[in-house]
Amino acid sequence: MTTETLIWLIPLPPLLAFFLILLFTRRNHALSHTVGVGAALLSWLLGMLVFVAAIGVEHLGEHPFTSSVGWLPLGSDIFSVGVLIDPLSAVTLFFVAWTVLMIFIFSIGYHNFGQPKGEHDVPGLPPHGATEHGHSVPSVEPMYSRFFAFIALFAFGMFTLVVSDNLLTLFVGWEIMGLCSYLLIGFWYAKPSARAAAIKAFITTRIGDVFMLLGIVALYAATGTLNFREILYNPELLEQLASAPSVIAGLSLAGLIGLLLFIGTVGKSAQWPLHVWLPDAMEGPTPVSAMIHAATMVSAGVYMVLRMFPLLSAGWEHGAPLNTTMTVMAFIGAFTALFAATIALTQKDIKRVLAYSTISQLGYMIAALGIGAYVAAAFHLVTHAFFKALLFLSSGSVIHGMEHGVLHTEGGQHSGEHIDPQDMFNMGGLKNKMPITFWTFLIGGLALSGFPLITAGFWSKDEILADAFGNGHLLVFITLAVAALLTAFYTMRQITLTFLGKPRTKAAEHASENVRTMTVPLMVLSVFAIAAGWVGIPEHFPGLGGLLPSWFHEFVGGTLLEHPEAVTFDTVPLLVSIVVALAGLALGWLAYRNAKQEDPLRKPLGRAYTLLESKYYFDELYDAVFVRPAKRFAEGFSYMFLDRQVIDGALHRVAQAAFLLGSIFRNYFDTPVVNGFGDFTASVTQSFGRLLRKVQTGQVQQYLLFVALLAFGGLFYYLLNVLQ
Amino acid sequence: MIPLSWYLYLSAGLFGLGLYGVLARKNAIAILMGVELMLNAVNINIVAFWRYLTPENMSGQAFAVMVFAVAAAEVAVGLALVISIYRRRKTVDANEINLMKW
Amino acid sequence: MSFFQDPVSAISALISNFLYTLLPQAWAHLIMTLLGVVVVASFGLIIVIFLIWVERKIAARFQDRVGPNRAGPYGLLQTFADMVKLLTKEDVIPEKADRLAFNIAPILSVVAVLLIWAVIPFAPGWIGTDLNVGVLYIAAVGSFGILSILMAGWSSNNKYALLGAFRAVAQLISYEVPMLITLMVPVLLARGMGMMDMVRDQAVWFIVLAPVSAIIFLVSSIAEIGRTPFDLLEAESEIVAGYHTEYTGMKFGLFFAAEFLHAFTIGVLFAILFLGGWRGPGAEEFPLLGVIYLMLKASVGYFIVMWVRSTLPRIRIDQMLALNWKFLTPLSLALLILTAIVEKTFEGNAWRVPALLIGNVIVLIVSYYIMRAASRRTSKERVTFKKRPVAKPA
């Protein structure tokens, strides 16, 4: 079987799993998760095969694996869809396959497979736990099978997106994921907050998607194709696009399309100003969060802009001033990075902190792309995927452990004030309770905060910073550095609050380590969280530089036409990144090493703290600016005026007119003429009938006599003719 | 040798008798018999014409076969009707079966 | 053609020469035909006399009796004695009977059977008239038998007779359907309805090509002649003697003879249609041999009929009709279709014979399973009687 065939096959198993589970194995939990995980494993296997094959090839960028089939005859030409594995999609495939598999496995434990069914458990609510001979234990998720079906579909979407060789199929996978994120965030649909979050996520991303679709349409209109290679790998087309003017003055066609597509990314990867849905998405089960925020969906956004980078950067060559699109990206990315990091400082919910950090890390990547640091962005995408998945999963593990504790203390029945198992201020001292989780979380955290030399995050961040510095985008550089500092700080804060110090609640005391199915994925991922960085160590790096050639740079860089040369090594960004990381960690530890229920930063920061805590009032802002006006508009204008007055009014007018016309017709045409004629005919017929009924005796043979008489008449007439 | 006219006259006579039966008999079944006679007369005609005028192609016999089929169908349905009428009205007298009169 | 080889043809040639020289051609022809009719008919009627004795003997053996043994050697003359008795008996005609029909019926019943013999090929060249629609003709004249029964039953103005007639007609008309359809199978195989071609094309006996059809033909023929187990039309225990309750003397004798003759005729037909007629070693050269072969084969079928008759009990009328409509008719239709298809597929092909055989077997097996399923489904409807105390020897 050729590699191309394998690529075609990659997305299929999850899809099949989705249908299998929904249609057949729904009743049986074990079977369902076997099917789901099996599908993930299969895709993983195929992905790995493809990946190995891909790294085996010299100059994969020039001649990647690709195959396509004609799908839709469009007038003259046929729109063909296909698969494409070039270095970028190869590495993406690599981390997607790994993380997806890990998340699948993790979900088994997270949803308490094998535990008894809870007494109060209802579909649509998180399991409340069951009482098993006396003391209460966690109970299995009521909609266990459905969860696997959904994430299987989700995985299908992601794989489709990664292997697709044109924007349309990419968009398809993109939208499938949008749907799945809606379904999964609202997985516990009985919680109003979950419902709201789901709708919010859906609509917010939809805004971006609409623009993206516009961009795709515009692109197709301009070039007549959506195939990546046909567009991105012929410079004259890009050149022509870049030079062609667009509807918006002062913006080239390429720029316009790029911006539209980028808005899609903004929606998908939760960049400012469309970031609001991501934190709320934490309402979903933790594996979902990991799925959405680490492995797949948000990465998809970045992946897309990476994919389209040649188009976005059309008319820009290395070292030149940025074009419009890139400027916008750089600005939004950098701003989001800083902005989200600041919010993350004050969040209580362990997952929300991670969510905001995700936003800011994505901001990093976007910013990196904005300044043309293509490889760095891709690199950070990969590493971030690993350690963020790790963080989410281990946070999920923490929450699970806390829930265990909560169950233990509250005995299942949630009476009075319920201890939120996600609030970090309810935790503390979990280091000894759940050692594996602690270590893995620590690794992930260090990687996130870019702990020097060993962690993956350090290398990728450092590369971005180096790029920013080396290419003289000082503003971006500073912003990102600050963001990195904050990142390190809130990461340490999180670790300290969660694991170090003393338990702040009884629940925390009784928290316990989780089952193997949850811990093993953590370990696997933590390995990657460290090792993933080593493939991208720049040359000229003091000491380590020589050990590993910067393979990643070579490999992924090959995706582009003109190979981006590595930025000249410079000590400043290196020192900066080391310093900010260590300083941030240290500060975080100092600030929170003996924190009580109350956040020690609240008093010193004062007003600012509340501002941050309430996320710069963005939700309120949107609510005030968009949602309520929209409602008022709908109520006042659309319903009261448009619907009631205009449309109904028109309808009533028409109806009255028709009625009038009808009555005219009736009185002056129908009654006299038509009916008159009808009645006349009827009366005539009737009178004839009166005459003729004498004939109808009901005697068949009499009728026959008449018939025969007529026939005979005919004969007789004939005879007369012939006889005379 | 027999001239065509004989057959035709025979069939004409048979037809007349059948017609008489149909027109004059009281009993519904007898009427059906008369109809059969007429059909047979027609068949004789058809076959005679086939034999005398167009023996080369078989259309005449084919038509005769069709007439057979029609006759069979007609008798089946007709007798069924007669039987069911008899069930309801205890008579097969065509004079008494006159629900349709005014 | 020398005299010893084929005496009958020689004689007939002699007579016809004589006549043709004596009379105008048409009349000579007419007389010859009449002669032929007389010969064939009398052959049939004479054979009956012998048949009755055979049947009584064999039935006796089946029932562990001796059978007729007084009149003549082995009671050979028993039948003649009976004839004499019947002839001398008073010929009673019921008062309210419809004389016309009452008197015609018995004759018609014999004629109906004798008409069949007109197309029986006794030997190469020995045939009353080689109609090209022989098979159809056989089916057609069968209807006269029905007519005769109906007339007899109705005209004797006796409710048992009428009931018997109704039963008989219901049965005969029903069983004509599968019989006709099955007759189509040999027609298909022989590619013609003439009896002579039928025999001539049986290089391989049709019982090999269409065994199931042969069985169906035999069964429905037994029903046609109203022998046990299909003898509801004259079920003594239910309706005194069926349609010929009121008949006495020779009229009854005629019915009686007609039945036996019909039975043997069925045997002959079976022999011609499925056992290769007069075919056999040397039949071509010595036609007399052919006649002997035919008679032997016919007596096989006849023996089977007698065997069944003295073995099986009478079945209920609903069972009988169910067997006909629900089993024989569909099966025969299936066979007809199958034969047609296979014949067309393996036309002039070495595989024709095995294919047909295998097809028949398959159809038989399938129908068997269908029947079993059906019977399992309808087993609840079976009529059951109250258990009665059984008399035990003290």
Next chain:
Amino acid sequence: MTAQQGVFLFISFVILFSAYTMVTRSNLVHAALFLVVTLFGVAVIFVLLDAGFLAVVQVLVYIGAIAILMIFAVMLTQDNAAKQQESMNLNYGWALLLSALFAFALIVMLGQWPDIGGLAPALDPRRDTIAELGSALVSPDGYVIPFEVASVLLLAALIGALVVARPQKKDK
């Protein structure tokens, strides 16, 4: 007068006589029996017309099926087979007149026809008219459509007869 003519005259006499008897006999069973005779005569006529197949079919269908059915129906519908009843309806005089005129008119009209006295062309004895008829009935350029229609008609008649004659509940 040849033998064939003699046969024809005899048969046609039988036919007309029995037909007349059938029409006039008040005893319906006798009428039916005479119908049988007529039909048989017609079959013989077919034989004279070299349509052996039709003759046999005539016997099979008319005598074997139709006539029997008639007799059946008569027996079922007559409370007493021997009951004598007024067999003709009121306007049988008209009927007689009309049908007589009809037959007469037909004969006269046919008499006008020039080649009415034509003789039958010789039929090639080697011809297998039955095979021809068969192929004519089922060949696409022959009568396959009427053939199919006829079969459908028969099926419809079968079902219709069943439906009409099946006793309803309230009849019992």
